[in-house]
Amino acid sequence: MKNQKAIEVREPSVSVNVEGFDMNTILGWTIDYDGEEATQGEPITVADKVVKQIVRNALNAPEYTSLKEKVTRIREEVIREEIRPIVREALQAPIRRTNYYGEATGPETTLSEIIMKEAKDAWTLPKDSYRSKVPFLVEIVRDEVQKAFKTLVTDEIQKVRVEVGSEISKVITGQVNSLVEKGILSKG
Numbered sequence: 001m002k003n004q005k006a007i008e009v010r011e012p013s014v015s016v017n018v019e020g021f022d023m024n025t026i027l028g029w030t031i032d033y034d035g036e037e038a039t040q041g042e043p044i045t046v047a048d049k050v051v052k053q054i055v056r057n058a059l060n061a062p063e064y065t066s067l068k069e070k071v072t073r074i075r076e077e078v079i080r081e082e083i084r085p086i087v088r089e090a091l092q093a094p095i096r097r098t099n100y101y102g103e104a105t106g107p108e109t110t111l112s113e114i115i116m117k118e119a120k121d122a123w124t125l126p127k128d129s130y131r132s133k134v135p136f137l138v139e140i141v142r143d144e145v146q147k148a149f150k151t152l153v154t155d156e157i158q159k160v161r162v163e164v165g166s167e168i169s170k171v172i173t174g175q176v177n178s179l180v181e182k183g184i185l186s187k188g
Contacts, residue, residue: 029041093111
């Protein structure tokens, strides 16, 4: 225990003494605009300026930012928990479809059933019935197969190009060498 040191914690304090100048000293005045006329408003004291700077520093501090994020996240969770039963009830509550005039058409259903039907229709019905009768899901699959096929064909064509280029290079090199040899032999 004799090697332990006591740690003294002190509250930060600043003491500035200037004669005739304290926290209540008026530095200026706010200006109130009433229509076209500007009038003198409230006094601005040293304390006002100090508080304003403390607030500015606190709002820009990383601790405040993380606290603000935590509060926002908690607020969103609370709202989500409060809304969840309301949404669940709305999805399961009976409703009746209506026509353009607001007249009831067909039997009662739920919003959940309507959403499921719309989702199914989005996959199985044509996206644009005027131009294509192909269901949306089939169109997506077709597009992906075409992309895969195009990639495969492009890769194979590139390989053949390299092979053909190599073969052409060999043939041309052989012909040039043959001509050079003939030229050298005919001169010699």
